[in-house]
Amino acid sequence: MTHENMDQALIERVNGLGALYENLSLDNLPELAKFYAVHARFQDPFNDVSGWEGIERVFLHMFKTMREPRFVVEEQVSQGENTFLTWRFYFWLDAMSSKEEQCIRGATHLKWQKDESQGWQVYLHKDYWDAAQELYEKLPVLGALMRWLKSKLRA
Numbered sequence: 001m002t003h004e005n006m007d008q009a010l011i012e013r014v015n016g017l018g019a020l021y022e023n024l025s026l027d028n029l030p031e032l033a034k035f036y037a038v039h040a041r042f043q044d045p046f047n048d049v050s051g052w053e054g055i056e057r058v059f060l061h062m063f064k065t066m067r068e069p070r071f072v073v074e075e076q077v078s079q080g081e082n083t084f085l086t087w088r089f090y091f092w093l094d095a096m097s098s099k100e101e102q103c104i105r106g107a108t109h110l111k112w113q114k115d116e117s118q119g120w121q122v123y124l125h126k127d128y129w130d131a132a133q134e135l136y137e138k139l140p141v142l143g144a145l146m147r148w149l150k151s152k153l154r155a
Contacts, residue, residue: 044127
């Protein structure tokens with residue numbers, strides 16, 4: 001964990017959010033709202049939503065469509081009002097007809113702002129991960145097509 005040019009209250013918020021993500025469940029999902037600004041924006045390869053209701057909908061969908069989803073934060077680097085997390089996301093997805101737990105590797109950029117009454121809150125959460133390599137290639141029919149295409153485009 002690296003924190004440069006940050007105030008102690010923000011460091012505590014960053015650490016708290018990372019710990020919450022590693023222990024996220026349907027039961028503690030409402031706790032996430034305490035870390036996000038009212039009009040926070042969340043973006044990933046499939047979603048672009050604003051406000052806690054939209055963000056909550058993304059996570060509710062995750063819990064509805066995946067078995068035993070969990071995040072493991074591998075590295076956390078912060079400077080000023082920016083935090084960058086690298087992580088692994090593990091899950092079971094029946095739609096993939098797999099007998100193995102799946103893993104997606106990715107990164108998150110968090111931008112923080114200080115609210116006078118709420119303290120430090122995330123106003124931008126942007127996830128970066130390669131949907132083609134981490135997900136599509138693992139699907140039975142689409143995976144074969146993706147691997148074939150990749151072989152044709154490789155230098």
